Amino acid sequence: MGGTGSGGTGMGQWGIRMVVLGTALAFLVGCGSKTVETVEEAPAADSAWTLAAPIRIDGVRTADGGRSLVVDAEVPDGPRDCVRGLRGALDTVEHGTMYVRVTFETRSLNRDSGCTGTRRVEAAVKLGEPLNSRKVMVNSQDVYTTAGATPPALRRCGENGCDPTPPRCASASYQQAVNDTDIPEHTSWEERGCDDTWLVLDLSTRMGPVCGDAGDGCSSSGVSQRWFYRAEASGWRPVTTNGDAGCAGIHKVLPELPARLCASLPRLDRG
Template sequence: MRSGSTRGAAPAALLCAVAVLLLGACGTQVAGRETSPSATALPWTLSAPIRTTGAELADDQRTLTISSDVPSGPNPCVRHLKAVLTEPVANSVRVQVTFDSPSGDRRSGCTGTTTAKTRVRLPEPLGDRELVVGMSTVFTTEGAHLPALRLCGDLGCTPPATGCTAPSYEQALKEIGAPAHTYRNAEHCDGKWLVLDFSWRAGPACEDTTTGACNSHVSDRWFYKAGKSGWKSFFRTAAGGCQGVQDREPAFPTALCASLEPLSPSPSP
């Protein structure tokens, strides 16, 4: 009798062991699904476009269509896209484009970009006012091929004419990304070619102007050629005279470089 009971208990124990393993495996899979990032609700937050790429003005002179780069991916990445008028400033119309997106979390898959369009209607015709989208993207009807508005550059919608003028020299400094608070030392210009010497502070910020440490500065020299949209840099050197620049550009006039003195290689007081 005991032998028969033992033989019957063995299959029962085996079945219990298999059941435990199966249930354990199922439990592991369910737990995995519950913690999977794809099943986790990601937060949708208020966002602004990566950049604004274009604007069009309808025939009614009031309806604006604004094109912006927004996040994209295999799942929905943008909702509630809208353009809203904000307070006008000076001779401009200001518009803010916003949308909701989960792109702040890379698990959303919203790592690409696509172009999206949204419309806003002005209370009155745009006229000759500039359109400012966001903080600094500016469009104008001046010189535009309507219905598309013209996107203005870093120098504004009406950049200074290339020439031997202070605004044109400022454009030349921006063209090479001169440091903030740069000041011009000398300009040699004939309308087609330009040499620009400039300096910027290199010492610590302090009020004591009696020591060289507070007044030290670094000097630089750039050479430019006039282009269709402003001065275009082509050479940089601290050397004096004409040899370096004329090796690079033989047509550069000697009258603009013959009197150039070498620049100091280290900060000067």
């Protein structure tokens, strides 16, 4: 009886060990299945990355004595990683222009990525040789030049091209001055005075409906401003506005303006 009791106790301990071991294996198998699921999800996440170009180029400046560029760009942003592998590279140099490419990989094309915001980044581009007076084209779109720029920044070429028009008392130069003034489109101008340093223009913008014949019952009005410009290397730069007659009003804010350019100015009719 004593021997039989001892054997029963041994079997009971063995049974308990088997239950504990079985529970441990079940737990490990459960953990293993979670690990496998995580590994399987990784390729799906990686497949969401797509090669892209910046949303916008905000500026370009030189570095390393003109042998490198720093491109300020706007890229997607969100709560998760939205950009990786940001890269700037020089593609080619042709006809006085360095062609630069800025790219990165992003998840923003995936609606579930959360990459709905933006942020600013800097992409470095090694040129291998000084930029000197050559232009820079970024991603076959934006063109920048050293002409008329304040180093180390480059100047973005606008609708007047990359080569600034020297300020002069001529119609083409007046048109550039109007284009560089913060006013509505389709604004007309009238010269009121000009010399080698100063330009005075009256600018008029029509407001209201577009009218046809005078007798069709349609009426519109105009908004006028008198702008004063100073000559700079890149063209006429807007300085201030004043619609008073003569020199008294403008000399309060621009005393250096020659009297010969303001003495005969009429009071501006603002329409």
